[in-house]
Amino acid sequence: MSQLQHAALDQQGQYNQICTRSSSCPPPAEDSEPPPCPCPGHRSRTPRRKWQMFPGRNRFYCDGRIMMARQTGVFYLTLVLILLTCGLFFTFDCPFLASNLTPAIPAIGGVLFVFVMGMLFRASFSDPGILPRATPDEAADLEQQIGEQRGTGNSAGCSRPPPRTREVLINGQTVKLKYCFTCKIFRPPRASHCSLCDNCVERFDHHCPWVGNCVGRRNYRFFYLFILSLSFLTIFIFAFVITHVILNTDKSSFSSCFKALSYSLTLFCTVLEVVVCFFSVWSIVGLSGFHTYLISSNQTTNEDIKGSWSTKRGKDNYNPYSYGNILTNCCAALCGPLPPSLIDRRGLIRSDMPQTISQSNGTSNSNYTSTQLHSHTCDQDQCIQSTKFVLQAATTPLLHSDPIVLAPLPGKTTTLGGPCAHLAPTQPSLPSCSGDVLTLRDTAVDSHCHHHLYLHHHHHHHFVSPEETPCITPQGALPCPNHLHLHHQPHPPVPSPAALYNPASQDTLHEDSVRGLVKLSSV
Amino acid sequence: MQEKLQCSFCSTALSFPLQTATRFLTHSLQDLQQPAVSSKVFIQRDYSSGTICKFQTKFPSELESRIDKQQFEETIQTLNNLYAEAEKLGGKSYLEGCLACLTAYTIFLCMETHYEKVLKKIARYIKDQNEKIYAPRGLLLTDPIERGLRVVEITIFEDRSIGSGR
Numbered sequence: 253m254s255q256l257q258h259a260a261l262d263q264q265g266q267y268n269q270i271c272t273r274s275s276s277c278p279p280p281a282e283d284s285e286p287p288p289c290p291c292p293g294h295r296s297r298t299p300r301r302k303w304q305m306f307p308g309r310n311r312f313y314c315d316g317r318i319m320m321a322r323q324t325g326v327f328y329l330t331l332v333l334i335l336l337t338c339g340l341f342f343t344f345d346c347p348f349l350a351s352n353l354t355p356a357i358p359a360i361g362g363v364l365f366v367f368v369m370g371m372l373f374r375a376s377f378s379d380p381g382i383l384p385r386a387t388p389d390e391a392a393d394l395e396q397q398i399g400e401q402r403g404t405g406n407s408a409g410c411s412r413p414p415p416r417t418r419e420v421l422i423n424g425q426t427v428k429l430k431y432c433f434t435c436k437i438f439r440p441p442r443a444s445h446c447s448l449c450d451n452c453v454e455r456f457d458h459h460c461p462w463v464g465n466c467v468g469r470r471n472y473r474f475f476y477l478f479i480l481s482l483s484f485l486t487i488f489i490f491a492f493v494i495t496h497v498i499l500n501t502d503k504s505s506f507s508s509c510f511k512a513l514s515y516s517l518t519l520f521c522t523v524l525e526v527v528v529c530f531f532s533v534w535s536i537v538g539l540s541g542f543h544t545y546l547i548s549s550n551q552t553t554n555e556d557i558k559g560s561w562s563t564k565r566g567k568d569n570y571n572p573y574s575y576g577n578i579l580t581n582c583c584a585a586l587c588g589p590l591p592p593s594l595i596d597r598r599g600l601i602r603s604d605m606p607q608t609i610s611q612s613n614g615t616s617n618s619n620y621t622s623t624q625l626h627s628h629t630c631d632q633d634q635c636i637q638s639t640k641f642v643l644q645a646a647t648t649p650l651l652h653s654d655p656i657v658l659a660p661l662p663g664k665t666t667t668l669g670g671p672c673a674h675l676a677p678t679q680p681s682l683p684s685c686s687g688d689v690l691t692l693r694d695t696a697v698d699s700h701c702h703h704h705l706y707l708h709h710h711h712h713h714h715f716v717s718p719e720e721t722p723c724i725t726p727q728g729a730l731p732c733p734n735h736l737h738l739h740h741q742p743h744p745p746v747p748s749p750a751a752l753y754n755p756a757s758q759d760t761l762h763e764d765s766v767r768g769l770v771k772l773s774s775v
Numbered sequence: 776m777q778e779k780l781q782c783s784f785c786s787t788a789l790s791f792p793l794q795t796a797t798r799f800l801t802h803s804l805q806d807l808q809q810p811a812v813s814s815k816v817f818i819q820r821d822y823s824s825g826t827i828c829k830f831q832t833k834f835p836s837e838l839e840s841r842i843d844k845q846q847f848e849e850t851i852q853t854l855n856n857l858y859a860e861a862e863k864l865g866g867k868s869y870l871e872g873c874l875a876c877l878t879a880y881t882i883f884l885c886m887e888t889h890y891e892k893v894l895k896k897i898a899r900y901i902k903d904q905n906e907k908i909y910a911p912r913g914l915l916l917t918d919p920i921e922r923g924l925r926v927v928e929i930t931i932f933e934d935r936s937i938g939s940g941r
Contacts, residue, residue: 588868
């Protein structure tokens with residue numbers, strides 16, 4: 253009896269906390285906990301679409317149709333620069349050029365401008381190829397496999413657990429697949445975890461702040477076409493503005509004050525355009541050239557920076573993904589089939605949907621049993637019709653009528669649970685050495701080229717290879733305070749799922765019966 | 776009509792007042808329960824051919840008692856072939872890509888990509904396989920697209936004499 257009482261005391265608090273989520277709660281309980289807000293713009297409503305429960309650090313607009321990274325300031329700067337320069341060009345230079353040279357100039361300029369904006373929006377707003385996080389069952393299965401491997405491979409002398417990697421032979425080259433602690437998956441080859449967006453991205457190229465998104469498998473061609481067309485546009489504007497200036501100096505007339513004013517205004521705009529275009533030409537044309545090289549050799553920026561396939565690593569080192577000739581590589585990158593988004597952000601949340609790993613309990617001691625239990629409770633094939641009549645009377649006064657969605661917790665807190673416990677304390681601040689090296693390994697492999705447009709792109713980067721990094725270096729390897737600031741994750745306003753969902757404390761049968769209780773009460 | 780389960784962790788909310796009541800009923804519940812999930816098997820990706828979508832055809836030991844090895848391998852091999860068809864680089868995909876580029880990718884507002892068409896085909900195939908082969912043996916294949924093309928999830932249901940599937 254005392255055990256039951258003790259359990260009741262523990263869980264009564266939980267009961268209250270769960271109760272505050274629902275709409276039909278008694279008012280006093282509601283004030284104790286603020287309703288969860290998984291993402292901006294979503295206020296105290298039951299999440300309907302999957303983007304509202306997305307665990308990464310992306311922002312969604314237009315009900316999930318548009319997705320971007322969290323920091324979008326530089327993207328707006330890009331927009332302003334392009335719109336301003338083009339606007340000035342069309343307003344001040346085009347009338348002169350159209351009348352004096354040919355009207356094809358503004359027409360071509362217009363087409364280029366539309367294409368640039370289209371590609372920019374496509375690159376910025378689409379899913380770069382994010383890999384959804386593992387479901388709890390998958391994660392448990394992997395953990396079990398890793399545990400087995402360690403058990404067999406670990407000799408008596410080994411004190412340190414081996415890193416979680418898998419080796420795979422691709423086209424004769426040995427490639428190491430790394431385990432992502434955040435997403436709980438073994439990353440496919442060429443995938444990488446973006447620390448800014450907190451997602452694993454397929455064929456990860458880099459995180460581009462100018463575009464406000466990661467560049468990966470699904471939007472690389474848009475990014476490339478954007479910078480290519482932008483180079484053409486920049487060169488186009490630069491050339492014709494210079495032409496305008498040259499032609500105008502021949503026939504300058506100051507017959508009236510108004511003409512002089514308009515001339516100086518035009519001159520000012522011209523100078524502004526020339527300055528912007530000059531810097532853009534050098535940086536963007538350079539970047540286009542760099543990416544043309546990457547496409548023709550079928551490499552990502554990430555791989556090029558790491559020198560994964562360079563011959564300096566070894567004589568037999570070659571790129572296993574290359575198709576052999578430049579034309580096929582280019583066609584594959586630009587004209588190949590476009591894979592669909594794997595995250596299904598506009599899909600409706602079903603209450604029987606398995607949670608992703610960030611939303612569920614991940615305590616290490618429960619491992620497979622708890623996830624098995626979890627799968628019991630999550631599976632849509634469970635039905636306990638026969639107890640309906642008996643239990644409904646007992647449960648109706650206690651439970652509310654709203655169906656409770658399976659994944660109500662804020663999706664942003666990705667570091668809850670046992671295996672990930674070491675991530676939570678490290679992320680908001682400069683990490684200490686132990687075990688956190690693993691975290692930084694995952695995050696340090698991203699090549700965020702924040703300044704890549706204005707510096708030598710493939711030489712300046714804040715990237716550190718995990719193999720070369722001793723313990724304390726990661727602190728120095730991330731000099732940008734912005735990075736560390738961005739690593740901060742908000743602590744959950746509600747108690748962790750471990751407190752709310754504690755299957756280890758209840759036996760299986762009890763779970764089943766209580767599960768039926770909840771379901772039937774909501775009928 | 777089957778009722779779907781609503782919530783798992785809310786079970787903890789129904790703690791003290793109901794624990795005693797439910798413990799009386801668990802005994803009867805156990806008898807009347809329909810097939811429960813016994814375990815799940817995950818077929819991982821096979822990256823030996825590169826980054827294309829391909830699943831391992833190794834027959835997992837948990838399925839030995841339930842299904843033929845050959846049947847299983849045939850299913851996985853067909854899936855692999857379908858995914859290969861979706862990602863194939865050829866004249867048709869290049870044409871589609873170029874056309875899309877020329878129309879600034881607005882053409883995809885009207886028509887769906889080749890990949891999406893093949894994904895629909897795969898969904899139909901999996902449904903068909905489930906109905907004909909896997910469900911009678913108490914297994915369920917989950918479409919890999921629902922797991923982000925990471926795994927083929929096979930749910931194994933407990934073999935109970937009372938329940939007869941769904």
